[in-house]
Amino acid sequence: MYQSLLRQQLELLKSSNQYRTFTTLSRICGQYPFAKLNGEQPDPVVVWCSNDYLGMSQHPTVREQMHLALETYGAGSGGSRNIGGSYELYERLEASLADWHDKEAALVFPTGFGSNDATLQCLLRQIPDCVVISDALNHASIVNGIRATPNERQVFRHNDVEHLAQILSRYPIGQPKLVVFESIYSMDGDIAPIADIVEVAKRFNALTYLDEVHAVGMYGARGAGIAAELDLVDKIDKIDIIQGTMAKAIGVIGGYIASTRVIVDAVRSFATGFIFTTSLPPAVTAGCLASVEHLKSSDDERQKLQINTALLRERLKQHDIPVMPCSQTHVLPVLVGDAERCKVAALRLLHTHGVYLQPINYPSVPVGTERFRVNATPNHSQAQIENLAVCLRETFDHFAIPLASKTFTSEVA
Ligand SMILES: Cc1ncc(COP(=O)(O)O)c(C=O)c1O
Numbered sequence: 001m002y003q004s005l006l007r008q009q010l011e012l013l014k015s016s017n018q019y020r021t022f023t024t025l026s027r028i029c030g031q032y033p034f035a036k037l038n039g040e041q042p043d044p045v046v047v048w049c050s051n052d053y054l055g056m057s058q059h060p061t062v063r064e065q066m067h068l069a070l071e072t073y074g075a076g077s078g079g080s081r082n083i084g085g086s087y088e089l090y091e092r093l094e095a096s097l098a099d100w101h102d103k104e105a106a107l108v109f110p111t112g113f114g115s116n117d118a119t120l121q122c123l124l125r126q127i128p129d130c131v132v133i134s135d136a137l138n139h140a141s142i143v144n145g146i147r148a149t150p151n152e153r154q155v156f157r158h159n160d161v162e163h164l165a166q167i168l169s170r171y172p173i174g175q176p177k178l179v180v181f182e183s184i185y186s187m188d189g190d191i192a193p194i195a196d197i198v199e200v201a202k203r204f205n206a207l208t209y210l211d212e213v214h215a216v217g218m219y220g221a222r223g224a225g226i227a228a229e230l231d232l233v234d235k236i237d238k239i240d241i242i243q244g245t246m247a248k249a250i251g252v253i254g255g256y257i258a259s260t261r262v263i264v265d266a267v268r269s270f271a272t273g274f275i276f277t278t279s280l281p282p283a284v285t286a287g288c289l290a291s292v293e294h295l296k297s298s299d300d301e302r303q304k305l306q307i308n309t310a311l312l313r314e315r316l317k318q319h320d321i322p323v324m325p326c327s328q329t330h331v332l333p334v335l336v337g338d339a340e341r342c343k344v345a346a347l348r349l350l351h352t353h354g355v356y357l358q359p360i361n362y363p364s365v366p367v368g369t370e371r372f373r374v375n376a377t378p379n380h381s382q383a384q385i386e387n388l389a390v391c392l393r394e395t396f397d398h399f400a401i402p403l404a405s406k407t408f409t410s411e412v413a
Pocket of ligand 1: 111112113114116139141182186211213214245246247248254255
């Protein structure tokens with residue numbers, strides 16, 4: 001019975017074009033963004049949709065520090081933070097993250113997903129009667145954390161500050177409220193009006209929680225994210241909790257929050273998703289620390305990312321590729337608008353052109369807005385960028401996918 005129930009669910013998923021298949025790609029150390037398809041094909045493919053946004057997963061210093069920690073401490077951490085899993089490197093990493101975000105303290109989790117899920121659950125359970133108000137496009141990890149609690153929840157329209165203010169105004173000023181949003185939304189590449197959201201939240205006496213997962217490492221003078229980039233120094237104080245990941249631009253794995261000592265201590269003390277899990281291995285912690293420290297002082301990767309992103313944007317525009325105008329960042333969403341065509345176009349790009357782009361379908365994006373999520377990194381060459389634009393155009397023409405001039409009435413950004 002159980003097998004057939006689950007098989008039915010899988011069939012349903014397949015018939016709606018939402019069934020996910022994995023592409024087996026083995027990245028080649030030292031040759032980023034090249035990867036071997038299925039580990040066997042002689043010619044590597046070029047990866048264009050990795051969250052290793054700055055290529056830090058292959059950075060020599062990061063690898064060196066990981067090797068060193070592995071040989072010094074061994075493979076695993078041996079326990080949860082409370083039972084033997086808190087080693088010196090952890091303290092240094094948390095101090096480094098707190099300093100990065102100009103906060104009193106930071107707390108590291110095994111994943112970014114876990115840090116959102118555990119922290120939001122914890123705050124909502126520990127603050128009596130706290131209403132949570134969440135942006136409509138917040139990530140699944142945020143939604144998961146919120147839904148796991150019985151607290152009253154409200155959703156404000158994406159980046160709509162007026163709507164947020166309307167919702168907040170319905171509650172007494174003394175009632176606890178938590179406003180949760182992201183700085184960069186990874187499917188559209190747009191940026192939240194952080195200053196306005198924080199201003200409204202504070203006017204109504206709400207706590208603010210900002211997910212900077214797709215920004216840390218890449219924006220701001222020391223790479224501390226969009227809030228830092230926008231020079232919201234006086235506002236950063238008012239962003240009560242900053243959440244980030246070390247799995248994307250940092251190039252390793254692990255999530256974290258940075259906040260006041262009291263908030264971090266409360267999450268450390270009450271969040272079940274933090275307490276009852278094994279801490280990160282020493283080599284991973286060492287890699288994260290090396291990467292964060294490097295990105296605090298080196299602007300090189302950020303500058304190259306900006307240059308390559310601008311070039312890619314320009315070349316895609318030249319070839320009439322429909323980059324969605326909402327994009328303001330390194331994430332360039334290329335609209336296909338149909339799940340089936342997105343799938344066949346991805347296969348052609350991969351097998352004919354040696355280009356890896358993963359189709360992005362519902363539920364990650366609304367039906368009818370299926371897309372490729374393209375991002376250049378500092379490691380992509382100019383020739384690779386030129387070639388991508390040509391290959392995309394050939395593929396769009398081959399499947400008669402509408403080009404930018406047909407898709408958007410106003411000019412593509
Ligand atoms: C906005 C956002 N928050 C959190 C996460 C989870 O981070 P991690 O991949 O480190 O678990 C993601 C992952 O893609 C994300 O996009």
